[in-house]
Amino acid sequence: MALLQISEPGGKPTTPAHRIAVGIDLGTTNSLVSASCGAGVEVLPDASGNYLLPSVVAYASDTDPVVGSVARAQSTKDPKNTISSVKRLLGRALSEVEQAPQFKQYEFDAERGDGAPAIVTAAGVKDPIQVSADILQTLVYQAEHSLKAKLEGAVITVPAYFNDAQRQQTKDAAKLIGLNVLRLLNEPTAAAVAYGLDSKEQGTVVVFDLGGGTFDVSLLRLQSGVFEVLATGGDTALGGDDFDHAIVDWIKQQAGFQVLSSTDEAKLLHYATSMKHQLSNSEEVSIEFNGWSGSLSASDFRDITEALVKRTILTCRRVLRDAQLEVEAIDNIVMVGGSTRMPVVRQAVEKFFGKAPLTDIDPDKVVAIGAGIQADVLIGNKSADDFLLLDVTPLSLGIETMGELVEKIIPRNTTIPVAKAQEFTTFKDGQTAMALHVVQGERELVSDCRSLARFELRDIPPMVAGAAKIRVTFQVDADGLLSVMAEELSTGTKAEIQVKPSYGLNADAIEEMLKVSHENAKADMEIRALREAQIEAKQLIDAINSAREIDGDLLEASEARQIDNAIEHLASLIASGTSVQIHESTEELNRISSLFAARRMDLHIGEALKGESIDKVEQ
Amino acid sequence: MQQLNQNFFSIFELPESFDLDLERLTSKYRELQTEVHPDKFAAAGEQEKLRAVQMTSYLNEAFTTLKTPLKRAAYILQLHNFDTESVSQNDLGMDLLIEQMQLRESLDELPKDDSALPQLEQLKKDVTNRLAEKRTDFAREVEQGDLTSAKKIFHELQFLEKLLTEVASGEEQRLGY
Numbered sequence: 001m002a003l004l005q006i007s008e009p010g011g012k013p014t015t016p017a018h019r020i021a022v023g024i025d026l027g028t029t030n031s032l033v034s035a036s037c038g039a040g041v042e043v044l045p046d047a048s049g050n051y052l053l054p055s056v057v058a059y060a061s062d063t064d065p066v067v068g069s070v071a072r073a074q075s076t077k078d079p080k081n082t083i084s085s086v087k088r089l090l091g092r093a094l095s096e097v098e099q100a101p102q103f104k105q106y107e108f109d110a111e112r113g114d115g116a117p118a119i120v121t122a123a124g125v126k127d128p129i130q131v132s133a134d135i136l137q138t139l140v141y142q143a144e145h146s147l148k149a150k151l152e153g154a155v156i157t158v159p160a161y162f163n164d165a166q167r168q169q170t171k172d173a174a175k176l177i178g179l180n181v182l183r184l185l186n187e188p189t190a191a192a193v194a195y196g197l198d199s200k201e202q203g204t205v206v207v208f209d210l211g212g213g214t215f216d217v218s219l220l221r222l223q224s225g226v227f228e229v230l231a232t233g234g235d236t237a238l239g240g241d242d243f244d245h246a247i248v249d250w251i252k253q254q255a256g257f258q259v260l261s262s263t264d265e266a267k268l269l270h271y272a273t274s275m276k277h278q279l280s281n282s283e284e285v286s287i288e289f290n291g292w293s294g295s296l297s298a299s300d301f302r303d304i305t306e307a308l309v310k311r312t313i314l315t316c317r318r319v320l321r322d323a324q325l326e327v328e329a330i331d332n333i334v335m336v337g338g339s340t341r342m343p344v345v346r347q348a349v350e351k352f353f354g355k356a357p358l359t360d361i362d363p364d365k366v367v368a369i370g371a372g373i374q375a376d377v378l379i380g381n382k383s384a385d386d387f388l389l390l391d392v393t394p395l396s397l398g399i400e401t402m403g404e405l406v407e408k409i410i411p412r413n414t415t416i417p418v419a420k421a422q423e424f425t426t427f428k429d430g431q432t433a434m435a436l437h438v439v440q441g442e443r444e445l446v447s448d449c450r451s452l453a454r455f456e457l458r459d460i461p462p463m464v465a466g467a468a469k470i471r472v473t474f475q476v477d478a479d480g481l482l483s484v485m486a487e488e489l490s491t492g493t494k495a496e497i498q499v500k501p502s503y504g505l506n507a508d509a510i511e512e513m514l515k516v517s518h519e520n521a522k523a524d525m526e527i528r529a530l531r532e533a534q535i536e537a538k539q540l541i542d543a544i545n546s547a548r549e550i551d552g553d554l555l556e557a558s559e560a561r562q563i564d565n566a567i568e569h570l571a572s573l574i575a576s577g578t579s580v581q582i583h584e585s586t587e588e589l590n591r592i593s594s595l596f597a598a599r600r601m602d603l604h605i606g607e608a609l610k611g612e613s614i615d616k617v618e619q
Numbered sequence: 620m621q622q623l624n625q626n627f628f629s630i631f632e633l634p635e636s637f638d639l640d641l642e643r644l645t646s647k648y649r650e651l652q653t654e655v656h657p658d659k660f661a662a663a664g665e666q667e668k669l670r671a672v673q674m675t676s677y678l679n680e681a682f683t684t685l686k687t688p689l690k691r692a693a694y695i696l697q698l699h700n701f702d703t704e705s706v707s708q709n710d711l712g713m714d715l716l717i718e719q720m721q722l723r724e725s726l727d728e729l730p731k732d733d734s735a736l737p738q739l740e741q742l743k744k745d746v747t748n749r750l751a752e753k754r755t756d757f758a759r760e761v762e763q764g765d766l767t768s769a770k771k772i773f774h775e776l777q778f779l780e781k782l783l784t785e786v787a788s789g790e791e792q793r794l795g796y
Binding site for chain 2: 074182183223224228286317323376378379380388390414415416417418419420436475477
């Protein structure tokens, strides 16, 4: 077969040097695959000529999984065995998703130890990685059939706002079917590549990506083939679905519907979606539903979706701010995602940036095309000299320190790959182990950020508190994946992990976390001050207690009593006092115990000097 | 760019000075990226790939440090063996502390709603102007070799940058971000 293909008359001329790599847009609703075909990169159709593969997988006990439109068509007949929107399950915990309306019909496997949201189907239990792998497999077949060659690698796109766990699991799905991942590429960056390379564009570009369920904004600078992402932001709980629900609510209110059956709710939502689509091309749409008739005008639609559109513009504003740029500095705006077809969105974007957005590439295909271009470069077909992507981390990475506080090590929007080292020390005398807890998020408290991984550094040589020097190095690679290494500097004790948690950050919570992070900046600071005061106080009490074990006889009974009282007072404040009270009381204890400290000092210096020659001491 | 401990200025073939040509820095950064970035080694062995990740990380750190005025100032002091983390009483004059306190108070006293936005804008301008003056002073002291005075100015820059961040976040809160 292989020999026949090479000499096949009329086939595309394939030189042996040309290696086959594809770009894959693995979407929530639809997936696409693209490859370089002669003149440029094109999206590859399936046997029936369709470009969009619905991201739906149907499982049965006696046949292989069915993926795509056939699976979608049978979803109402066999909802339990037909899985859609699996992208929303990647990197999540079962507890985060089991209540979500779109996953109500599934039976999740509660017995799993890793807490992943695995679904019980007729073909056995399927976790999100396996379901994603089945979709990828179909895309690979589609590409190999269309290109008549074996794939050597793929670039897979992910939302820019995907966290470490979601990225890792996307890569794992590819690994499961033996697909070589050349790179995980952020979706808005892929879109910029599709536009930028076509038009040989220079300047500063905003990519506005509004999909069915998520929203991403990236700001890039394009110059001499280098695509540098300056900042990225998003809202993982904002998409076209929300506009449908706004229409549903409006109809209910206009018609005075109080309670609807679940079938009527579903029907109404279906109507709303189709009204939304019609409003992209007409000024008014009429509707008849359960005996009520009315019409929705484009200007009504504008009013009821104003708040949603405003949220997209606020995110744009924030991204501009992160990049320290004014609106005037933006040369072009690229629109990505089916939801950007809505005139209300396009007009708001045009008004904010003061210029019309670019829409000449099909917003459904643009991400896949960009991924295909990058794949062609990474596999070595295209000269890498005319093209380079520099992307950023979407969320800050940090480590837990004393008092459940987060020490940020890599702030969001740092160019990757990046390595940052930070030194930490021990808290107690003779401490020989240290637990490291890696988190992702913008808040100051560990509990408000996403836990990524925990690991332990052992065999630290026993030293007094604060003497050990532990250097923790965070390395984020070009896929946005993190590895952490810790090393005790005086002995070289090492610990290293690739961060691979069982589930990722609740993506819906990311935007919320960012938002709340700003609202709570002040409250966080107060909590931080309190925690620091508590730690300082505890350290002083510990130090005095251990000093008294050794040199307690240096204290007179009345002095000892005074110190006891001050410690008791301070201990009660640690439990219930404010940072200011604790701080004052710590100072007080410090003052009371200073005489004791001075006596100890004298004693120990005296001991240390015994046997030293005078001239040595004077030096 | 040859090794992982190279002086940041020499990586970009720039003279060691606080005043630097940002355009040259940026264009040299891009040029070096196209040489060391992991994408150029997608087909190479694991060892080479790892090396590319490390080199690019170092290059990114060097670029960020030199691009950001406060980080650049700290780096210059560190090159001359000054510990920028520690601040002594001598580094901060009384007049500086009073000035900073006044600026901070004027920030705290502003109304908590968006009526404060024009004043915040003005405060931002004032602090930005002050920063520009102090950066000029810092550059001059470094040029003249008086790094002890430069260190004092560095700590003033730290105060002003911090204040500017607070003004910006005050603005964000009032804009409802």
